[in-house]
Amino acid sequence: MSLPAIVFFIVFSYLPIAGLVIAFKQYNYRDGIFGSPWAGIDNFQFFFISGKAWLVTSNTFLYNLAFIIINNLLEIVLAVALVEISSNWLRKVMQSMLFLPYFVSWVTVGLLFFGFANFDSGIVNSLLQTFGAEPIDIYNTPGYWPIMIVLVSAWKAVGYGMIYYMAAIMGVDPEIYEAAEIDGANIFRKIWHLTIPYLIPTVVILLLLAVGNIFRGDFGLFYQLVQNNGVLFDKTDVIDTFVFRSLLMTREEGMAAAAGFYQSVLCFVTIMMANFAVKKYNKDYSLF
Numbered sequence: 468m469s470l471p472a473i474v475f476f477i478v479f480s481y482l483p484i485a486g487l488v489i490a491f492k493q494y495n496y497r498d499g500i501f502g503s504p505w506a507g508i509d510n511f512q513f514f515f516i517s518g519k520a521w522l523v524t525s526n527t528f529l530y531n532l533a534f535i536i537i538n539n540l541l542e543i544v545l546a547v548a549l550v551e552i553s554s555n556w557l558r559k560v561m562q563s564m565l566f567l568p569y570f571v572s573w574v575t576v577g578l579l580f581f582g583f584a585n586f587d588s589g590i591v592n593s594l595l596q597t598f599g600a601e602p603i604d605i606y607n608t609p610g611y612w613p614i615m616i617v618l619v620s621a622w623k624a625v626g627y628g629m630i631y632y633m634a635a636i637m638g639v640d641p642e643i644y645e646a647a648e649i650d651g652a653n654i655f656r657k658i659w660h661l662t663i664p665y666l667i668p669t670v671v672i673l674l675l676l677a678v679g680n681i682f683r684g685d686f687g688l689f690y691q692l693v694q695n696n697g698v699l700f701d702k703t704d705v706i707d708t709f710v711f712r713s714l715l716m717t718r719e720e721g722m723a724a725a726a727g728f729y730q731s732v733l734c735f736v737t738i739m740m741a742n743f744a745v746k747k748y749n750k751d752y753s754l755f
Contacts, residue, residue: 494720513725527682546633565629591605609699675745683707
């Protein structure tokens with residue numbers, strides 16, 4: 468039963484590792500990956516002297532840090548709130564409404580956001596003009612975008628992430644809650660002293676997995692919302708979109724591979740450090 472999964476990861480995760488050699492070569496199509504001449508660390512130097520390395524790295528880190536904190540808090544709050552709803556019908560409706568955005572493609576989200584934020588005919592500016600206020604040029608004002616991106620990410624991802632916490636809460640023995648009620652605990656004390664402690668192992672595991680990707684931007688989110696609007700790049704450009712545009716416009720496969728290799732090293736170092744810290748605190752919560 469595990470054979471299809473093993474084959475999948477070998478083909479799509481392990482075999483492509485050999486392609487990392489492109490980061491150290493002056494790649495050309497005639498000689499191929501392994502026949503192209505060696506370039507040493509020239510591709511990495513080109514990436515760093517471009518002046519964008521620190522910008523895209525810091526943007527990627529800060530956005531993902533915001534996603535991890537805000538999304539997980541919302542997921543925990545919503546999971547606890549839904550579990551406490553006594554009406555099964557209402558709980559299912561609310562859960563479906565929160566879960567639905569996860570299935571909407573980023574292309575569709577980008578179009579919806581454009582209809583929402585467009586300067587000429589967007590919903591926001593139409594409402595502002597109705598009340599006599601000045602329209603806001605969101606697509607030419609970089610300062611709005613960190614908040615916009617965090618909100619869109621939460622809207623799309625929270626409903627899915629909430630499922631993990633709901634499953635963890637459902638796994639708690641109901642007799643524990645009954646005993647707490649007999650001892651006089653109200654709903655808030657049960658949540659604080661029982662539900663939250665039982666969620667800690669799940670929270671730690673999910674945070675560790677998220678930290679392992681803290682230097683990987685959600686390409687669909689950043690590209691479909693921003694597109695190729697150069698005015699916004701300083702506030703919205705992440706490593707993934709930078710690599711994509713570099714490969715698309717300059718055809719520098721070596722530099723794009725070097726940026727991707729740099730990103731993978733950062734992710735590896737981060738997950739190892741985070742796992743080491745968690746293991747020091749409580750080895751039962753660590754990944755390995």
